[in-house]
Amino acid sequence: MLFPLCLAMTLAPHPGRRFIILRHGLTDWNVEGRMQGTSDFSRLTPLGVSQAVGAGVGLSRLLAGEVITTVYASPLSRAQQTLELAATQWPEAASVVGQHVVLDDLKEIELREWSGLLSRDVQRDAPDVYR
Numbered sequence: 630m631l632f633p634l635c636l637a638m639t640l641a642p643h644p645g646r647r648f649i650i651l652r653h654g655l656t657d658w659n660v661e662g663r664m665q666g667t668s669d670f671s672r673l674t675p676l677g678v679s680q681a682v683g684a685g686v687g688l689s690r691l692l693a694g695e696v697i698t699t700v701y702a703s704p705l706s707r708a709q710q711t712l713e714l715a716a717t718q719w720p721e722a723a724s725v726v727g728q729h730v731v732l733d734d735l736k737e738i739e740l741r742e743w744s745g746l747l748s749r750d751v752q753r754d755a756p757d758v759y760r
Contacts, residue, residue, distance in 0.1 A: 649692070651684055651688070651715070653703075653705075653711040654674075654679070654680035654681040654684075655673065655674050655680060656673055656677055656707050657672055657673075662747050662748045662749060663745055664743045664744060664751065665707075665737060665744070666743070667705070667736045667740070667744070668745060669705050670745065672707065673707060673710055673711065680711075681711040681712075682714050682715070684711070684715045685714065688715060688722070689719040692721075693721070697726075699729075700712070700722070700728075700730065701729065701732050702732070702735060703737075704731045704735075704736065708735070713726075
């Protein structure tokens, strides 16, 4: 199960910092092959919702007994929704997740005029730039 970048959590007690990176669930634009970047128009599909819930279940099991000190998330709605859905299955983290830190640096790459276009069209029309 793959997720676009969504959140990073700092866990303690460890000698250093430990981060878990989670990507957002599948979106309608992923299915259509549209380039999302920093645009905030795509929404999670039913499968994306299921992936987010499943991520919460998996993280709850994986991190049982761990102390989560901070959760960072992208401001994009697909990332926020993924985090909210994952947290429903992860009661130990609910208070920290509820106070997550939103970081613009966790947005995806800015695609400017390509945002919303189909990847195959960009590859066809601007193959050198796309590469």
